[in-house]
Amino acid sequence: MATRKNLTADRGSVGHKVRYALRNPTRIAPYVRRAARDGWLRFKHPDHVGYYRAVMASDTGRNPEAAVGSRTHERWLALGKMQFDYLTGHGLAPRHRMLDIGCGNLRAGWRFIEHLDAGHYYGIDISPDILIAAKRTLADRGLQDKLPYLTITQDLTLDFLPDRHFDVVHAHSVFSHSPIGIIDECLAHVERVLAPGGWFDFTFDRTEGAEHQVLREDFYYRTETLLDLAAGHGLKARFMDDWEALGHGQSKIRVTAG
């Protein structure tokens, strides 16, 4: 499932869009439809969370697995397994407590819930629609006895969660949809909920060129920007080379208490 990263493109620029359209003419009409829908949703919801919640409602209404970024059920399963294998490979054990930020419809979450002791998985998301889909996944997998928490959130201050509680905090393909202020907010508050020795892994869409965004849906950051942001909050952060070797389209950073 290796995805080749284009680390220099500015996908928001007119030049890139024209070149892309010439190479992929069949994608022009879907892009125009999406841009029109997103323009309307941004008009109705000027704040980012309100806007992205509306995008998720629209996408989840069509297909929850596609809404979290998987075009086929096989890809949905594979992407969840990749996240699971990575974290268990890094020592995620049943006794650990995990916070999954932007848990979606439990593409990886159902595997974490199955692996962890009952009550040790806590998933949060801004989208009520995807959380309803998450409950369906939970029921389909027969994981009711694991009693995971699945909670809606408006922001990433994590203020409703206890101090020093989570061994692993995880955000897969969430900051790739987040303006920098949301990432900053999360980094400002995550240390408080991390248990001693715990870590926070997040993925991001990486660029080595100019930072840019597309339709306010996809955001591309330089690694140094995010490492510096974490350092500004007194956190240690490092780029995960072993994740890179897996060939996923996004890159990963691990944050630990400073």
Ligand SMILES: C[S@@+](CC[C@H](N)C(=O)[O-])C[C@H]1O[C@@H](n2cnc3c(N)ncnc32)[C@H](O)[C@@H]1O
């Ligand atoms: C691409 S999906 C990934 C879902 C899940 N992490 C996975 O890998 O299957 C991104 C999810 O993050 C959620 N999300 C986006 N921005 C968020 C935010 N600021 N706080 C919490 N969840 C957010 C979306 O609603 C969506 O469910």
